[in-house]
Amino acid sequence: MELRHLKTFVAAAEAGNFTRAAERLEVTQAAVSQHIAVLEAHYGQVLFERGSRSATLTEAGGRLLETVREIFELLEAADEQIAGNRPVVTGRLKIASSTVPAEWWLPEVVAGFRGACPAVRETVTVSNSRTASAAVAGGDADVGVVGELPGDDRLVARAVAEDELVLVVGRDHPLAGMERISMGELLTLPLVVRGNGSASQRCVDEALELAGVHRDELVTWMETNSVDATRSAVTRGLAAAFLSRGAVIDDLESGRLKHIQVGRVRPRRQLYLVTAVDRVVGTPLREFLEFVESR
Structure with a gap:
């Protein structure tokens, strides 16, 4: 051979x-x-x-x-x-991402990385945080971008960004002119919530529970893991939702969506890069990790 x-x-x-x-x-x-x-x-x-x-x-x-x-x-x-020379970096980089990082953080990072290493071919698979972490642990992805720390000893995680989840309504919603509502008013609002496996929903649920509100008390109008479906429903005034500020920043700046503060509730979390502990770090992955750290 x-x-x-x-x-x-x-x-x-x-x-x-x-x-x-x-x-x-x-x-x-x-x-x-x-x-x-x-x-x-x-x-x-x-x-x-x-x-x-x-x-x-x-x-x-x-x-x-x-x-x-x-x-x-x-x-x-x-x-x-x-x-002593630096060859052109080639190869493949398989990225598994949860939905929220794929909406705003990852596209910007991959675009910058492609400029630095244009010969590397990236593929991105979008699911939820648990599935993305499992893909890295199982060898189906080189790196994951997730919204919560994975509970798996086979993985190591490093924080790369902060994600704030904010309550938003459409510009024509009856509450669009308000800057703040009480927890009691939140309990009367029809909401779009995320489904099982969503790290962002768990972040919201934990923040609300600290304020004395359980998810079962909320008025769930629709349950979906699609950011686009959620944004569409909220923009049309059908419901309110907690969404990542990074994912809806353009909608907030244009006025299509309005941010309303809920009492003292401020759901925040870290976004993490996840890699396997005992796997050989190939050149494309090493370059990607170094690129992210240099930002």
């Missing part, structure tokens, strides 16, 4: 087709097939399920792909450290 065989393997896995991999590598399809056959003989495992027009990784092939990518990233790091 040689390094060129592993490069062919990665190209075939990314292309999903031996013909396209051969075109990318500027070799013949027969050469690609031969390199894959060498690897399969070496490991004693079938790495691809061959179809008439596609080549799909088997479970063993998927495991090898993750390892080979880490090997190439380490080789790039060795070039940088030993040769």
Whole structure:
């Protein structure tokens, strides 16, 4: 087995087709097939399920792909450290994010990172904080951006931003002209709330409980984890909602939404970057973490 065989393997896995991999590598399809056959003989495992027009990784092939990518990233790091030059950073960066960071913090960060490392290919999967953390712990993502500390010893978290959750109503809502309402008035308001797994909703619930109000006492008009659905309902005056200030800052500045203070309740939380404790940090992830820390 040689390094060129592993490069062919990665190209075939990314292309999903031996013909396209051969075109990318500027070799013949027969050469690609031969390199894959060498690897399969070496490991004693079938790495691809061959179809008439596609080549799909088997479970063993998927495991090898993750390892080979880490090997190439380490080789790039060795070039940088030993040769004293800084090669172009390439590779993939898989990001798992909860919905709120994906609304305002993450797009700005990824745009800046892309300017610094344009050859890195990022993919972003959006869910809730628990699912995003689980993706990092399970190896399905390199880094997570979440709204609460994960309760998993396999993960380490670092705070990167503060998120304030504010009660908002539409500009035509009867309370739009008010700056503050009491806890009693909040209990009469139809609200859009987040569903299970939402870290932002847990932050709001905890802040309200400190003020003596349980979530069951609220008037729930709609439950959804969609920020867009919530914003749409609130903008049309159908209900009020606690939303991230960062996610609705444009709506607040334009006047489409109005912020109303609720008593002394001020739900705040940290946003965290989450990585795996015992996983090799590849070059794209290392560069991303350093970029975030330098902001």
